[in-house]
Amino acid sequence: MTDDHDPHDETRPDPFPVPDPASPFPPLEEGRTVWAAPAGDADAAPVGEPVPSDPPSDWNAGADAHDLPTLEHRLSALHRFAFPPAPPLDDEGVAARDRRWTSRTIVLLTLFMLVFNAASLQNWSRQQAPGWLSSTVQQLSDVWSEQVAQLGADQPRTAVRDTYEAARDERFIGQDPAAS
Amino acid sequence: MLFPTLAFGVFFLFVYFTSWSLDRENGRRKLFLLLASWFFYAQWDWRFVGLLILSAVLNWGVAAAIARSDDGGRRKWLVGLGVAFNLLVLGFFKYYGFFIEQAGELLSQFGWGRDLPLLQVILPVGISFFTFQGISYVVDVHRRKTPVARSLLDVMLLMSFFPHLVAGPIVRASDLLPQFDRTPRLTREMATHGLLLIVWGLFKKTVIASELSVRLVDPVFFDPSAYGSLDMIAAVYGYAVQIYCDFSAYSDMAIGIAALLGYSFPRNFDQPYRAGSMQSFWRRWHISLSSWLRDYLYVPLGGGRKGLVSSSLNVFITMVLGGLWHGAAWTFLAWGALHGGVQVVERIGRAAFGDRRVIHPVLGVLITFHIVCLGWILFRAENFDMAMQVLIGLGRWWQPMVMVTPLLLTLIVGGLAMHWLPPRAIEGVAERLKTAPSVTLALLLGVAFLLVEAVRPDGVAPFIYFQF
Numbered sequence: 021m022t023d024d025h026d027p028h029d030e031t032r033p034d035p036f037p038v039p040d041p042a043s044p045f046p047p048l049e050e051g052r053t054v055w056a057a058p059a060g061d062a063d064a065a066p067v068g069e070p071v072p073s074d075p076p077s078d079w080n081a082g083a084d085a086h087d088l089p090t091l092e093h094r095l096s097a098l099h100r101f102a103f104p105p106a107p108p109l110d111d112e113g114v115a116a117r118d119r120r121w122t123s124r125t126i127v128l129l130t131l132f133m134l135v136f137n138a139a140s141l142q143n144w145s146r147q148q149a150p151g152w153l154s155s156t157v158q159q160l161s162d163v164w165s166e167q168v169a170q171l172g173a174d175q176p177r178t179a180v181r182d183t184y185e186a187a188r189d190e191r192f193i194g195q196d197p198a199a200s
Numbered sequence: 201m202l203f204p205t206l207a208f209g210v211f212f213l214f215v216y217f218t219s220w221s222l223d224r225e226n227g228r229r230k231l232f233l234l235l236a237s238w239f240f241y242a243q244w245d246w247r248f249v250g251l252l253i254l255s256a257v258l259n260w261g262v263a264a265a266i267a268r269s270d271d272g273g274r275r276k277w278l279v280g281l282g283v284a285f286n287l288l289v290l291g292f293f294k295y296y297g298f299f300i301e302q303a304g305e306l307l308s309q310f311g312w313g314r315d316l317p318l319l320q321v322i323l324p325v326g327i328s329f330f331t332f333q334g335i336s337y338v339v340d341v342h343r344r345k346t347p348v349a350r351s352l353l354d355v356m357l358l359m360s361f362f363p364h365l366v367a368g369p370i371v372r373a374s375d376l377l378p379q380f381d382r383t384p385r386l387t388r389e390m391a392t393h394g395l396l397l398i399v400w401g402l403f404k405k406t407v408i409a410s411e412l413s414v415r416l417v418d419p420v421f422f423d424p425s426a427y428g429s430l431d432m433i434a435a436v437y438g439y440a441v442q443i444y445c446d447f448s449a450y451s452d453m454a455i456g457i458a459a460l461l462g463y464s465f466p467r468n469f470d471q472p473y474r475a476g477s478m479q480s481f482w483r484r485w486h487i488s489l490s491s492w493l494r495d496y497l498y499v500p501l502g503g504g505r506k507g508l509v510s511s512s513l514n515v516f517i518t519m520v521l522g523g524l525w526h527g528a529a530w531t532f533l534a535w536g537a538l539h540g541g542v543q544v545v546e547r548i549g550r551a552a553f554g555d556r557r558v559i560h561p562v563l564g565v566l567i568t569f570h571i572v573c574l575g576w577i578l579f580r581a582e583n584f585d586m587a588m589q590v591l592i593g594l595g596r597w598w599q600p601m602v603m604v605t606p607l608l609l610t611l612i613v614g615g616l617a618m619h620w621l622p623p624r625a626i627e628g629v630a631e632r633l634k635t636a637p638s639v640t641l642a643l644l645l646g647v648a649f650l651l652v653e654a655v656r657p658d659g660v661a662p663f664i665y666f667q668f
Contacts, residue, residue, distance in 0.1 A: 184655040195602065
């Protein structure tokens with residue numbers, strides 16, 4: 021049995037454990053023995069020459085400060101547990117979300133018009149041919165218009181209409197005034 | 201059922217929510233939209249729904265037969281049959297009375313007067329639009345520019361889809377059939393753009409067009425001899441603004457309604473009064489009709505391939521027939537001839553001077569606009585006598601101005617000034633608003649709708665292009 025094997029050959033198992041010459045602890049300032057590797061051989065025996073070197077550290081260059089754990093509020097943790105975030109939306113999900121957004125807009129717009137433009141509903145119902153349905157719609161629209169008028173919701177429409185009609189009645193100098 | 205009415209609003213809300221609730225099965229969704237379109241059309245006259253169905257079935261059958269045939273002669277014969285059928289439908293309902301009347305007068309002049317079979321034919325609303333769509337479908341299948349529709353349902357919906365049914369834009373099969381093949385998607389861009397187009401169209405139609413029509417144009421054109429030149433000039437400019445705001449409003453609303461249902465229609469107007477030449481005007485005015493006339497009339501006639509004389513003749517014929525498409529009257533023919541004649545002059549000018557700029561662009565815009573206004577007099581007048589009365593009235597300087605008010609003048613100036621807005625202003629605003637919360641957008645749109653509703657008259661006149 022010879023011992024002239026290549027120490028770097030990792031495929032060959034060593035018969036005996038080899039002590040690691042590098043200390044896991046930083047060297048002491050006083051009376052320390054500095055282990056310095058000769059050029060070309062990191063695992064060589066230590067020499068007596070003191071070589072300044074940085075103390076070993078657990079610094080990880082690939083780490084990011086945002087990866088560090090932060091203190092989370094318990095309620096936030098509970099919320100995250102109770103309502104875990106949804107996976108990112110696929111095309112179908114995006115389409116459904118956009119459709120909901122549009123539908124919400126249309127519904128809100130309709131409600132806005134029902135409140136602030138109730139007079140149009142009333143006018144329209146009065147123009148329909150007489151019948152059971154149209155008279156019911158007319159009564160409902162009359163009641164609705166009165167209710168929103170009590171809240172003052174008809175004021176913006178009335179104000180704009182009055183201003184527009186005043187502008188319509190304006191005449192150039194020398195023209196006959198508008199017929200009332 | 202007109203777009204700017206509450207009845208249509210209720211109808212549209214029902215169609216919107218029901219159609220999107222059916223979006224998991226595209227066939228059922230299309231069937232629902234077809235039934236809704238027939239219901240919409242039946243509000244004018246339910247009897248003509250049958251005509252719409254018959255037209256769609258025949259176009260579908262002819263196109264399917266063309267697609268199945270590899271024999272060139274047979275394909276030509278079939279496409280001829282399809283085009284002839286569509287023209288026959290259009291001719292009977294739209295031109296029968298006109299031609300019989302003209303024939304009677306002609307025979308009387310030669311002393312051969314006869315009692316010709318005059319019929320009171322009711323003109324189905326939108327017939328010019330759906331027959332042109334039928335022709336384009338059959339011809340495109342023949343030219344192999346568009347594949348044959350997968351089903352009769354697709355062809356029926358193509359021709360009957362309610363946003364474009366009665367006054368365009370003329371949406372071609374190659375634009376719409378691929379959209380019918382897949383379940384449509386509604387994006388925020390489409391929705392915002394569609395809603396803005398609807399409110400913008402509502403403003404143009406119910407405020408500008410209605411006000412100008414009722415308070416200026418209709419009274420002046422009813423009795424042109426009673427008004428002086430300032431009123432007459434204002435009425436002519438007013439009609440130019442009115443017809444633009446009326447027709448482009450319909451197109452805007454149609455595009456917006458289709459967008460909210462997930463379909464994309466082509467643009468139909470592009471600030472036409474900015475045009476510096478008549479050719480440019482027709483690239484901006486009723487684009488779907490002008491491109492239709494180019495592809496299915498001007499090009500088959502020979503287009504510009506055979507020299508200046510031939511191309512000039514072809515463009516003149518195309519414009520005259522385009523005028524006749526608008527209505528069965530000599531005034532429409534004269535209107536088409538005016539537009540065709542000016543385009544011929546422009547072609548000769550380009551042949552003589554090349555690309556050199558002969559007149560200043562601003563002058564070009566002014567000249568083009570006033571030629572267009574001259575055409576609108578023919579277009580609006582019921583006959584040549586009335587058109588002459590309007591032209592004579594333009595020189596009646598001594599009469600005071602009685603019809604024009606500050607508001608009407610503002611509307612005319614505003615209607616013309618909107619042509620100098622940024623070309624894609626609505627799209628730009630939509631792009632900014634698409635990220636807004638739905639509450640914000642609803643509030644903004646609500647205020648806009650409320651402003652329009654507050655100032656509009658209680659009733660609304662039908663769109664001008666319904667009669668075509």
